[in-house]
Amino acid sequence: MAGTLLDRPAAEVAPRLLGSLLVRELGGRKIICRIVETEAYSQTDAASHSYRGRTPRTDVMFGPGGHLYVYFTYGMHYCMNIVCGLEGVGAAVLIRAVEPLEGEDVLAANRGGKHGTEATNGPAKLCQALAIDKAMNGHNLTQTPLRLELKPPLQADKIVQTTRIGITRARDVPWRFYIHGNPYVSKH
DNA sequence: CGGCAGATACGCT
DNA sequence: GCGTATCTGCCGT
Numbered sequence: 622m623a624g625t626l627l628d629r630p631a632a633e634v635a636p637r638l639l640g641s642l643l644v645r646e647l648g649g650r651k652i653i654c655r656i657v658e659t660e661a662y663s664q665t666d667a668a669s670h671s672y673r674g675r676t677p678r679t680d681v682m683f684g685p686g687g688h689l690y691v692y693f694t695y696g697m698h699y700c701m702n703i704v705c706g707l708e709g710v711g712a713a714v715l716i717r718a719v720e721p722l723e724g725e726d727v728l729a730a731n732r733g734g735k736h737g738t739e740a741t742n743g744p745a746k747l748c749q750a751l752a753i754d755k756a757m758n759g760h761n762l763t764q765t766p767l768r769l770e771l772k773p774p775l776q777a778d779k780i781v782q783t784t785r786i787g788i789t790r791a792r793d794v795p796w797r798f799y800i801h802g803n804p805y806v807s808k809h
Numbered sequence: 810c811g812g813c814a815g816a817t818a819c820g821c822t
Numbered sequence: 823g824c825g826t827a828t829c830t831g832c833c834g835t
Contacts, residue, residue, distance in 0.1 A: 660827070662827070668827070669827085670820095670827075673821080676820080676821090677820095678819090678820065678821095692827080693818075693819070694818090694819085694826055694827070694828065695816080695817070695818085695819095695826060695828050695829080696816070696817030696818035696819070696826090697816070697817055697818075697828080697829085698828050698829070700827065700828080702827090715827060717827085743828070743829070744827070744828075745827095745828050745829065746828085746829075749829095785827075786827075786828095787826085787827055787828065788826095788827055789825085789826085810834105810835085811833105811834090811835085812832105812833085812834090812835105813831105813832090813833085814830105814831095814832090814833100815829105815830090815831090815832105816828105816829090816830090816831105818826105819825105819826090820824105820825095820826095821823105821824090821825090821826105822823085822824080822825100
């Protein structure tokens with residue numbers, strides 16, 4: 622991925638990714654989604670998988686920025702992160718919600734018929750909708766079938782910064798970011 | 810619509 | 823064993 626942006630710390634990259642696009646090719650179809658909610662996870666953060674060091678599971682988080690870190694949780698769900706920071710640094714940005722711009726019918730089909738905001742308003746929901754699982758772990762996001770298309774930064778007054786969801790440690794750290802008023806942002 | 814229990818497998822203690 | 827960066831269905835209001 623073109624250099625410096627994703628080499629920055631997660632707390633910087635997370636708000637910066639709002640408004641950027643995920644372009645997914647699946648079954649001959651093109652799906653385009655806009656990132657509307659993110660969370661930052663860093664190596665010095667007790668809530669982060671990388672906090673305990675580099676392991677087979679977290680290896681991708683410690684690699685170079687611009688790759689995909691996919692983890693499996695609660696026995697049935699996948700969640701996707703965009704790895705950031707320099708090689709050797711365990712940091713990533715969790716994608717918590719996206720807004721479909723193209724291919725919404727494919728997303729709904731992958732979600733068992735759930736459409737509208739219910740298809741992609743949560744980290745595991747959007748992975749199911751985009752058919753992202755363990756096989757995509759480590760994928761380079763400059764390449765098909767899943768690309769990250771960076772867009773210009775959003776205006777600061779369109780971004781809400783608050784605490785993260787679903788964690789038990791470091792609950793007070795305000796590393797969740799979302800686009801103000803966007804209906805696809807996950808519920809709290 | 811809000812709250813809660815259950816599902817279910819894997820990494821780490 | 824235990825806890826988990828979650829979601830769904832079922833219940834009551």
